[in-house]
Amino acid sequence: MRSVDFAPADLIGFGSAALAAVGVPQAHAQLTSRSLVAADSRGISSHGLLRLPLYIEAIRAGGINATPTLTWSAGSAAVAVLDADGALGQVAMSAAVDRVAALASQSGVGAVAVQNSTHYGAGAYWSDRLVAEGMIGIVTSTTGPTVTPFGGSQKLLGTNPLTVAAPSVGAVPLTLDMATSNGAYGKVVAARNEGTEIPAGWAVDKDGRPTVDPAAALAGALLPFGGVKGSGLAVLLEALSASLTEAAFAFETEDIWVNRSSRMNTGHLVLALDTAAFTGRDHTERRVAHLQQRIRGSAGPGQSALAPGDAERATAARHEGHVPLAPTTVELLDELAQSLGLTLPAPRPPSDPT
Incomplete structure (x- = not known):
């Protein structure tokens, strides 16, 4: 199925206008739209503008709070807890990433736990911000109930994403961004x-x-991926994301995909390690780059070996200057535009046959 290409700025502007139309402050609307378009540009369409109509419907129904009051409490010099008041997950995560970076800069390590949040988009969008500060970032979250544990038949777990990223030479971080389903x-x-x-x-x-x-x-x-091992990891990420706060476990949650008015009380955990506090940022970047090179150089005849994050960055580079969307996503966005009295941007001439 041939994709439909759009200029990135046009899509960001449309997403921002759509969110602003339902009461989201402009800065929050812009942030959220950028994260969704960034996911589409990396080929992660499941976390891209496909979700914009869902966000809009949930805001209208009360499942997402368009104008939240973020409330902080501190556990120690390196720890903080954020109550996101039902905010868009991107709004909560932007605040959490800023705070955890500040904590890690002061203490060498930082941890922020978040409650009362929602879906934050692709995890790499947030770990990239930490990597840009010379930090190793670890991000995880609860989601709605979608996954059955190994050997089970009930929806007890979420897809429980895990993102781990480390800085490298040349601004090409080593990034694992995965669901545990x-x-x-x-x-x-x-x-x-x-x-x-x-x-x-x-x-x-x-x-x-x-x-x-x-x-x-x-x-x-x-x-879950990987049978009992992947299931075990998913369970532990569920615990890390929700047990440090009053966030809900997946099995205690009604997903906004099912009920747009549901306050999911999603939990996130963001960890940061400041490489400068260990052996120095330059040292870490060189070592990570060496590891990446060895991974890439390990390919057999006629094969290629990629370090974590390489595929997504190659896709983003290929899509520089345009963002491909599936025709079904375009239809959803066009319907959304009409419902809000907006106009979907005109597509660009085809440039990607995928």
């Missing part, structure tokens, strides 16, 4: 919208039977 929930939604199947092993239907039908998967449950 075999596939991201947003990718299943995108497959349903596009009328395509999902890969085998991603999900079971409501009766616990394996399925490649995204609609049946959404009615059933996603599966």
